[in-house]
Amino acid sequence: MSEFWPVPDVLAYLAGRWRVSRSVRDLASGAEGEFTGVTEFTDVTEFGPLPEDGTGCSAQVTGGLLHHESGTFVWQGVARPxxxxxxxxxxxxxxxxxxxxxxxPFHDLDLTSGRHVTGHPCAADIYRGEFTVRDADHWRTVWRVRGPAKDLVLTTGYARER
Structure with missing residues (x-):
């Protein structure tokens, strides 16, 4: 039995409301933070034109999900929305x-095997993300961020709200 739960349609899987718990560790300084809140994935029928994506094209895109995350981030004892x-x-x-x-563009996402590794260059920093699905109601991301000014690990757990 696989330790990952295959997802044939990532948008159908993500749709809805999820509880979020994220730890943030700065490996250089040892500082730690925590985010708690909710993420909602809501249907969008029309995104409108997107900016040029490096291919020389911009396109009108229909369908998909809008992901909105909100909560409280505590960093070094200070809580902020x-x-x-x-x-x-x-x-x-x-x-x-x-x-x-x-x-x-941020990254691609393919959860058909229940696990996906992706990356995103951001200025001089490199983000490497690993997405894993445990079951119909739980998934997780781990982002490792490295660069001249950053050395972070962000681990986020998601639990579906019913």
Missing amino acids: AERTLRFLPGPLGTAHVRFADGR
Whole structure:
């Protein structure tokens, strides 16, 4: 039996509301933080035009999910409200293309095996993400961020709210 739960359609799997718990560790300084909150993946019928993506094209994209995360981030004892928004666009064969809120490409996402490793260059930093699905109601991400100014590990657990 596989330790990962295959997901034939990532957008169908993610749709809905999830509880989120994220630990953030700065490996250089030893500082630690924590985010707790919720993530909602809601249907979007029309994203509108996206900015040019490096291929010389911009496109009108329909369908997908809007990912909105909100909660509280505690860093070195100081609690602050935090939120972010991403777009999950339909990809081939049940996969997705993840974009930032402004439409810039972030990473691909293929959970057909229940596990996916991806990357994202951000200025001089490199983000490497690993996504794993445990079952119908639990999945996790681990992002390792390395660069001249960053040496972080962000581990996030998601549990579906029913």
